[in-house]
Amino acid sequence: MHDKTWVPVANSTDLAPHHVFQGRLMGQELAIWRADDGHVNVWENRCLHRGVRLSIGINTGSELVCQYHGWRYANRNAGCTYIPAHPADAPARTICSKTWPVIETGGLIWTHFEDRDPPLPELPEGGAALRPLPLAAAPEMVRESLAGLAPEGFGPLDETLQARGPAGSLHLMVQPADAGRAVIRGIVQSDEPELALLRRLNLFLRSARDQILAQAALTPAPEPIPHRPERVSEELAEMPEMVSGPARLRVQVAKKELVAKDIVALELEPLRGALPASQPGAHIDVALPNGLLRQYSLVNAPGETGRYVIGVKREPESTGGSAAIHDSLAEGDLLAISEPRNNFTLRRDVEETILVAGGIGVTPLLSMAAALKDDGLPFRLHYFAGSEEQIAFGERLAALGDRLVNYIGLDPEKTALALKGILKSPAPHAQVYVCGPAPMLDVTRATAAEAGWPDAAVHFEYFANTREIDTSSSFRIELARSAVTLEVPAGRSILSVLQEAGVAPPSSCCQGACGTCMARVIEGEPDHQDVYLSEAEKAAGDKILTCVSRAKSDRLILDL
Template sequence: MKLALSKWFPVASISDLPYRHIFQGQLLGREYAIWKADDGNINIWENRCLHRGVRLSIGTNEGFELKCQYHGWRYANRTAGCTYIPAHPADAPARTICNNTYTCQEKYGMVWTCETPIGDVPDIKGFKSFTVLRPIPINSAYKNVRNFLSSKEIPDHHMLRSKQTEFWRFKTNAGNLLSLVIQPQSGNISILRGIYNLKTTGTEKLRVLKYYNSLMTKLRDEIESQHLPKLHERNPKISKLADDLSQFPTLSDQKHNLRVSVSEKVKLSDNIVKLKLKSIKKQLPTFHAGAHIDIVLQNGLIRQYSLTNGPGETDHYCIAVKIEKHGGGGSKIISENISVGDIMAISAPHNSFPLLRNSTHIIFLAGGIGITPMLSMAKAMHSMRQSFELHHFTKSNDKEAFSHDFASFTNKVITYNDLSINQSLTTIKSLLKKPKFSNKIYVCGPGEMIQNAIKIGLEFGWNESDIHYEYFKNENEIHKNSTFKIDLARSAMSLEVPSGKSVLQILKENGVNLVSSCEQGACGTCKVRVIEGKIDHQDVFLNSLEKEGQNIMLTCVSRAKSKRLILDI
């Protein structure tokens, strides 16, 4: 059994995977959902939805995602990570919700896999060109079929002895070759697959297929007529829930432990550069629309950039960077010093600006480079055929920078070039003047634009909870002159926060590795729940309702107005 688990076996023919189809395969008793994404990637997954165990093979192939037919859970191409749960449209699924995936190789017109592969699918001598034959199921165990082929003389064919025990090669009287391979579907069912060593077309292909279909069917009938004893059915090993998923996760420091190479660098405009990042070894983690990553630059700077990927674009991460001539140096390094082939350290995606899909319509307002998180959101909305409109306020020299990303939904995008502040305000007022039930606003861009959009929305009667925003930086002056005490309820620790240091700094100095990212009160990564105490909010992440609630704080900038805070850590 262990040897079988490390051997490559075919589980499907390439012809079983037409456009947006899902094929149900089986090997050694385990069922697979096998499907080809629109980018050509072939996925082999365990054939069950993680929710209720329904077969994914009866679901829908959306091109870059697989959708379960029962409750609509969606899983991403390559990673098999869950991207959407309809019952919780306002929540981004945890990255740990991920189906089991299996190694896949495409060779000789067939799809091959195994649970613990060693090496690659072996080469078959004499089969540089081939015709794939129709597979024949046999009601007999793999061992029985193998023994039969090893001793059977096939009419007009002579067996060629070989050290390869996975294949049975035969030479025809005409000098052509036939190779047979067995797929052990389950304990007592096998599938006999074959290839003919000439590439045939038209009537010749039809003749070859008919001939070998008849020949392989006769072999099946002869094997089944022997009434060989049945074997015990193989029960595939179903992985139990990992211990770390059945417990509350422990807090850990944000590590930049992913290594990627720059596979593409494109100047989208005079001021914007696009980077395409591909993993060196491991599959990149699943992301959700609105997510960003930390990038460690060559001089040690750490910068955050939103992912612009669409659904299922899981073999790479894409970011777009605006070159700031008077910025902190991050964009300048990317523009001048980063080249194709360079290795970079990044974090896994984290998302403090998630796309909530519990609305009937979304209005996206983007200012300048604030378009980046909304590109991913718009692509996700478009793929799910949900209603939205995207308004992009930009400079004329950048107006074509993202035209390629807009290509599939240009009818939903309106670009405004070189508007003055008053013109922009007038436009935003016209867009938000008629709030509707279950509609939402997403805004990202310069701080002043975000503040004005929120103000206008509230004046026209929008609920504050329906206005979502993301600042790229906190432009407010941060005061650090207070001194107070923090008690950690779950860690049984009491710590003093002196003037000049943040709560986050004190936590990390004392071994509490709270995850953080921007550390300026803009991204929300370091937020914690406050059980008791009065908070001095200095961030731009929480809205006014959340600040009034006095039960959440961003530890990187916010402080205490009271003498003590009790944190839920």
């Protein structure tokens, strides 16, 4: 019903700050909104959860929040970042609102439903957008009726609805809203005073509309275009566990910057398209030029979806990961990364949140702090750093104002004392998130437990497992679902045996810190050597991290 072309669906002025504009194209309702970073989003006007129009939702400037259940969708990639009914879960990564391409030019917002981008519309330089004129008539008829009309000073409109005359040039477009609904839009370029000219053209279009409507009344109104929304993927209909593939996203290092002593920040840009959505606490795997795979937490604030930002500290005892980034990686280099994965999810159904960061462990907590600040939820970030010059991401920290408390250069004893103060009174509806070096995490967890914090209220992420892994045991594993029995000899991990048999769960850090390779234990006694599971989870004995943990019993039955 229309040529392959970009179609205007809104005026730029329709997109007021923090507003959601409801548009329509070929029977499809659109939610059109501008984020604070200027990006314009053209989405299907429907929350994927229960079909409520997103145009009645809230544009926070970085995310669109559904009015019904508070689901949040990120600027640009439209990925769902938070499902409030399940505050401890990361939303399945593939929950993503339908989006269409968008360009903004000539004071108009344009989109299209084609598989490939059509050529850009040729528009006069520096034109002004006309006031849109909706009318209940078939778009083809509107187009045919407009061709040949001659607005004063512009001469007759040709078949492409363009006219040029002494007054300047005029381009009209017919937005096919539905089979029987159209919107006339246009751009005019002229030296005449703008307001008077726009008024004159509006009068011209209104009289044209009256003629077209009189003609449309002679024919029966066409049936609206039926809207068949796309089905969600099969696994979403079943609400599955989150899984992740290996590093397969290609990104470019857009910026590399020293943000503290021995700490560089990398900003990673997609080569094409948008980056998948992430949530506070999420990390990515980065495949380094030297072949290593390393995990880094995203620092990103809500709506900061154009680039992933990570912080990397040079570790003197590094196995090469951080050194490779610090020494050999340059701006413009390409990297392979995984999609974000989140084993350190932030609950937002709490009345108070305490964030405790040690050194470079501040990175996921920065992302959490920004999200909590956006939500207007009370929190405090306690940041322990070795020295002033080791404080990273100063600008982001400054934005937190008095919700940031710095602790500089404390020895272990004073650190323990400070932690005691921070955690002295456990409150109901409060949560603690801690990330930092292993000794500090151990102390924090012990302090919290002593003060009476329930295990479930203390969330932690080790960025490395520094414990000695004992691989001396040998045992048998039975895989209940695959009906396979395998031997795990001394010196090898469960994960590597599973990988060899082709039944391995996804894995990432391979040192018992990230939780990706977790499997359910049906029978047998695990020998936990990870730093991911909480003490309560370890005691329950129904989960195991297959990369480092082993069995105390002769055999383990796993749900694989």
